[in-house]
Amino acid sequence: MLYQLSWTILFAPLLAFAVIIFGTRVWDLRSRPKVALPAAEHGHGEHHTDDHDTHAVTDEHGHGGHSEQDEDDDPHVPQLSAGAKASAYAALVIMALACIYSWVLLFSTVLHPADLAAAGKEVFAYNWLSVGGLNYIVGFHLDRLGIAMMVVVTTITFLVQFYSQGYMENSAGYARFYAYLSLFAFSMLVIVFAENFLVIFCGWELVGLSSYLLIGFWINKRAKPEEQRPSPASANLQAFIMNRIGDVGFILGIMILFVNTGSFDFIAVQHGVVHMDKTLLGIAMILVFCGAMGKSAQFPLHTWLPSAMEGPTPVSALIHAATMVAAGVYMIARTSPLFATAAPFAWEVVASIGAFTAFFAATIALVQSDFKRVLAFSTISQLGYMFVGLGVAGPEYGVGPGMFHLFTHAFFKALLFLGAGSVLHGLHHAMHKEVQDVRLMGGLASKMPITAATWLIAVLAISGFPGFSGFYSKEEIIGLALEQGHPVIYALTLATAGLTAFYMLRAFILAFGGKGGKFMGLWGGPYRGYGEVKESPLYMTIPLMLLVIPSVLAGYWTGFYQYVNVSAENVANLSIPALFQATDTWIGVIVSLVGLGFAWFLYGRVDLVKINQVVQSNAALRTIHRILFNRYYVDDLYNWIVKYVVLGLAALAQAFDRYIVDGIVNGVASGVTGTGSGIRRLETGRVQSYMIGFFGGVAVLAVVFVVLITTVWK
Amino acid sequence: MDLATLLFWIFAVIMVGAALLVVGLRDIVHSALALVVVFAMAAGVYVLLDAEFIAIVQILIYVGAVTILVLFALMLTRIEGQRHTNPTNKLWPVAAVICVAIGAVIVYAFSESKHAVSTTIAASDVVKQLPNNVVRIGQLLYSPTNYSYVLPFEIASLVLLVAIVGAIVIGRED
Amino acid sequence: MHLTLEHVLVLGAVLFCIGLYGAITKRNAIAVLMSIEIMLNAVNITMVGFSYFDTVKLYSQHLTGQIFAIFIITVAAAEAAVALAMVIAIYRKRATVDVGEIDMMKW
Numbered sequence: 004m005l006y007q008l009s010w011t012i013l014f015a016p017l018l019a020f021a022v023i024i025f026g027t028r029v030w031d032l033r034s035r036p037k038v039a040l041p042a043a044e045h046g047h048g049e050h051h052t053d054d055h056d057t058h059a060v061t062d063e064h065g066h067g068g069h070s071e072q073d074e075d076d077d078p079h080v081p082q083l084s085a086g087a088k089a090s091a092y093a094a095l096v097i098m099a100l101a102c103i104y105s106w107v108l109l110f111s112t113v114l115h116p117a118d119l120a121a122a123g124k125e126v127f128a129y130n131w132l133s134v135g136g137l138n139y140i141v142g143f144h145l146d147r148l149g150i151a152m153m154v155v156v157t158t159i160t161f162l163v164q165f166y167s168q169g170y171m172e173n174s175a176g177y178a179r180f181y182a183y184l185s186l187f188a189f190s191m192l193v194i195v196f197a198e199n200f201l202v203i204f205c206g207w208e209l210v211g212l213s214s215y216l217l218i219g220f221w222i223n224k225r226a227k228p229e230e231q232r233p234s235p236a237s238a239n240l241q242a243f244i245m246n247r248i249g250d251v252g253f254i255l256g257i258m259i260l261f262v263n264t265g266s267f268d269f270i271a272v273q274h275g276v277v278h279m280d281k282t283l284l285g286i287a288m289i290l291v292f293c294g295a296m297g298k299s300a301q302f303p304l305h306t307w308l309p310s311a312m313e314g315p316t317p318v319s320a321l322i323h324a325a326t327m328v329a330a331g332v333y334m335i336a337r338t339s340p341l342f343a344t345a346a347p348f349a350w351e352v353v354a355s356i357g358a359f360t361a362f363f364a365a366t367i368a369l370v371q372s373d374f375k376r377v378l379a380f381s382t383i384s385q386l387g388y389m390f391v392g393l394g395v396a397g398p399e400y401g402v403g404p405g406m407f408h409l410f411t412h413a414f415f416k417a418l419l420f421l422g423a424g425s426v427l428h429g430l431h432h433a434m435h436k437e438v439q440d441v442r443l444m445g446g447l448a449s450k451m452p453i454t455a456a457t458w459l460i461a462v463l464a465i466s467g468f469p470g471f472s473g474f475y476s477k478e479e480i481i482g483l484a485l486e487q488g489h490p491v492i493y494a495l496t497l498a499t500a501g502l503t504a505f506y507m508l509r510a511f512i513l514a515f516g517g518k519g520g521k522f523m524g525l526w527g528g529p530y531r532g533y534g535e536v537k538e539s540p541l542y543m544t545i546p547l548m549l550l551v552i553p554s555v556l557a558g559y560w561t562g563f564y565q566y567v568n569v570s571a572e573n574v575a576n577l578s579i580p581a582l583f584q585a586t587d588t589w590i591g592v593i594v595s596l597v598g599l600g601f602a603w604f605l606y607g608r609v610d611l612v613k614i615n616q617v618v619q620s621n622a623a624l625r626t627i628h629r630i631l632f633n634r635y636y637v638d639d640l641y642n643w644i645v646k647y648v649v650l651g652l653a654a655l656a657q658a659f660d661r662y663i664v665d666g667i668v669n670g671v672a673s674g675v676t677g678t679g680s681g682i683r684r685l686e687t688g689r690v691q692s693y694m695i696g697f698f699g700g701v702a703v704l705a706v707v708f709v710v711l712i713t714t715v716w717k
Numbered sequence: 718m719d720l721a722t723l724l725f726w727i728f729a730v731i732m733v734g735a736a737l738l739v740v741g742l743r744d745i746v747h748s749a750l751a752l753v754v755v756f757a758m759a760a761g762v763y764v765l766l767d768a769e770f771i772a773i774v775q776i777l778i779y780v781g782a783v784t785i786l787v788l789f790a791l792m793l794t795r796i797e798g799q800r801h802t803n804p805t806n807k808l809w810p811v812a813a814v815i816c817v818a819i820g821a822v823i824v825y826a827f828s829e830s831k832h833a834v835s836t837t838i839a840a841s842d843v844v845k846q847l848p849n850n851v852v853r854i855g856q857l858l859y860s861p862t863n864y865s866y867v868l869p870f871e872i873a874s875l876v877l878l879v880a881i882v883g884a885i886v887i888g889r890e891d
Numbered sequence: 892m893h894l895t896l897e898h899v900l901v902l903g904a905v906l907f908c909i910g911l912y913g914a915i916t917k918r919n920a921i922a923v924l925m926s927i928e929i930m931l932n933a934v935n936i937t938m939v940g941f942s943y944f945d946t947v948k949l950y951s952q953h954l955t956g957q958i959f960a961i962f963i964i965t966v967a968a969a970e971a972a973v974a975l976a977m978v979i980a981i982y983r984k985r986a987t988v989d990v991g992e993i994d995m996m997k998w
Contacts, residue, residue, distance in 0.1 A: 695808055702814075702822070705822035722893060729898070740913035755932065763939055803922050806990075809912075812916045815915070820904050823900075823904040824901055880968075
């Protein structure tokens with residue numbers, strides 16, 4: 004019963020979405036003062052308040068302590084209405100219940116593993132369509148892998164929603180924001196619960212839609228070319244389209260599997276692929292992996308993730324920790340029995356792309372000056388680790404290492420993003436504009452101690468500092484790469500570990516510390532911005548403090564590998580003593596410590612301006628910096644491709660369409676017109692010429708008939 | 718050749734001749750008078766075929782009503798100074814070919830039909846014993862219970878009503 | 892030589908074709924209508940002929956052919972009334988009864 008009713012977790016966020024959209028948000032909009040039209044005198048002509056709210060328009064500026072110079076593009080209301088607050092409470096209460104339920108499920112399955120069969124349990128099935136012998140079932144099932152993921156999704160979503168009460172204060176789109184967050188959680192849970200490829204694909208697209216809505220939440224915000232930042236409206240499009248590119252592969256992969264096994268169901272496909280050609284299966288799985296590459300932002304489909312930073316920061320936290328990018332990793336874990344059956348190159352491709360992406364993104368993150376963008380690239384890098392973990396683990400470990408890193412990373416990455424949001428929120432209030440550039444931060448630790456402390460813990464976790472959760476998941480993956488005989492991947496991941504430690508502490512010191520701060524510049528120091536920065540409200544700091552707990556302790560769940568195991572064989576569990584005894588663990592730790600130490604040494608003791616001067620004065624360093632800063636020009640390459648190749652082909656196609664297709668069509672049309680205007684002369688309008696035609700036809704037919712019956716039919 | 722056949726031939730020849738005059742005469746009033754002859758001869762043929770009621774109706778309606786109607790229409794549409802009031806258009810050779818072809822095919826079809834009726838003998842003796850033609854038709858048209866044509870008859874009256882109204886509406890001067 | 896069905900049918904066919912010829916070739920609208928009356932009469936003669944030479948008549952006593960003829964006469968009378976009214980209306984509007992000039996019903 005406990006397990007059978009778990010579908011309520013899935014539908015709870017959908018319920019919240021419906022309640023908000025059809026109930027409380029309408030209440031919110033109705034209660035707003037009615038103003039004739041959006042105020043054009045505000046200087047930003049295209050500004051509207053909330054997106055579709057034409058009947059309720061509020062003043063955008065000059066409220067809630069914002070001055071007229073406030074460059075915020077998020078329209079505000081002076082005071083949240085009861086409807087808006089009710090929206091948040093509805094979403095929060097429902098998500099809290101779902102969260103508690105999923106934690107109950109987690110503890111129940113950990114304490115009584117026998118209660119839920121390893122293969123899972125179908126909790127909801129609706130026969131959507133029966134064609135021939137095929138049943139297309141909207142089916143959801145519950146297993147331990149799903150429960151682990153569900154806990155992450157519901158917990159992070161709940162904390163993000165809680166946090167958004169502070170971050171989104173007085174936003175005109177408050178109710179809408181909560182509706183979208185709920186929809187996002189629902190979409191992800193569809194993926195988590197999915198029983199077959201069709202349902203997972205539906206969830207996949209729902210996630211794409213939700214992320215589209217949320218990344219573009221601030222629809223009025225404009226692009227900032229000087230900071231290389233796109234507008235949210237184009238960033239969400241980029242995310243959507245990038246994902247479509249990956250989805251093409253995903254669909255093709257699903258089709259190949261379907262054609263060869265005749266089913267969409269994971270278990271049936273798993274049984275069916277045994278007889279399939281291993282190479283073909285490998286190709287199918289790589290195509291499926293393409294979908295994961297899009298969703299999880301792996302090279303070369305990674306560029307949408309940094310652009311997605313244009314969304315509100317809680318959304319970034321959600322995307323990066325629990326809902327969007329985790330979907331790709333989760334899907335690969337879900338289909339891992341198929342990868343295991345396929346030719347070995349399938350896993351190798353996954354691991355190689357993961358390793359390359361990890362290193363690639365880490366190098367970019369080294370020089371980014373945008374606070375959130377550093378985190379974006381660190382996410383890409385960490386997702387690379389997860390794919391390496393899935394790719395190299397082999398049957399002894401199953402999906403454990405990859406999923407474990409997903410699990411721990413979700414918490415500390417959520418913490419990092421929510422902390423970053425707290426910083427941006429504080430700076431926004433101080434400077435009355437949106438600031439994300441670390442060059443305008445510095446020394447914030449003494450002003451925002453809670454944010455700084457929690458952030459530092461998250462930095463240590465992501466850097467793999469011994470004792471923190473990231474250490475257990477990441478060192479295990481790096482160690483596995485060596486153990487399973489992938490020296491190149493090992494080298495890349497090891498180097499990435501050092502880079503990660505470096506750029507994370509660099510970001511920390513640039514934001515919170517600086518030359519002159521305590522502990523050799525680690526804590527406090529000169530503030531490069533202006534205005535009075537204050538610690539964020541409790542709404543925002545409570546989730547940070549709560550997230551510290553799993554960020555540290557999640558790594559001590561040693562039974563995780565076996566818990567999430569989806570293959571038939573038992574797998575080895577994480578052994579902490581063995582981990583501490585292994586040499587390569589300590590090599591990894593040393594590399595991380597070197598990275599941390601170097602960052603501390605460099606940015607804690609030297610002024611940022613001076614570092615920049617040094618970099619700019621050295622030709623080689625300058626070139627490297629420029630390449631990295633421009634993200635290897637991948638975005639520019641894509642822009643170039645779109646501009647010249649895609650648009651060129653489009654122009655060709657257009658020319659073909661205009662001159663050949665249209666030519667044929669118009670030719671036919673003008674031919675018909677010409678023939679018609681010729682033939683219409685036969686239409687004299689005189690009834691007797693029509694009679695000639697009619698009776699002439701009768702006569703001809705009669706004569707033909709007579710001829711036929713006298714000759715042929717006789 | 719019995720009397721009936723002889724009369725039929727007389728009627729038929731006059732009828733066809735009058736019909737040719739209808740389409741051939743140059744003065745339309747003469748054509749209309751020739752049409753009267755056609756209608757009258759048709760009535761004669763009906764009598765020969767034991768259809769006395771129809772023959773009477775033919776005289777009443779066609780010779781009486783329709784011809785008068787036509788003559789009235791001719792009077793009302795007279796164009797001053799026109800000598801040939803019943804001209805023929807340029808399509809006449811084509812029309813002639815078509816008409817001859819259709820007529821030939823119809824006649825050919827009679828002669829070749831499996832239901833060739835050459836052997837059919839007029840059942841006049843039997844018919845004589847039946848109630849007379851008018852009574853029989855009256856029974857067929859009005860019997861409410863038996864097999865009859867009450868409904869079509871009523872509909873025909875409706876058609877006539879509509880025609881009356883339509884003729885008045887169309888023909889009146891506004 | 893007895894009177895047979897063929898006699899009647901051929902008479903009907905000849906009359907029909909004469910009427911058809913007139914309907915196609917006459918330029919006076921009233922002449923066209925007269926030709927149509929000839930065609931209708933031809934059909935009536937055929938109907939009555941079939942009725943007279945009906946071999947089943949002995950048993951069923953149906954006069955279906957004559958009934959048909961009656962209805963045709965009815966409808967023909969109605970048609971004549973309406974058509975002549977139209978001719979008069981057209982004459983009033985256009986001062987002509989030439990069918991060749993009445994050609995509004997094109998394009």
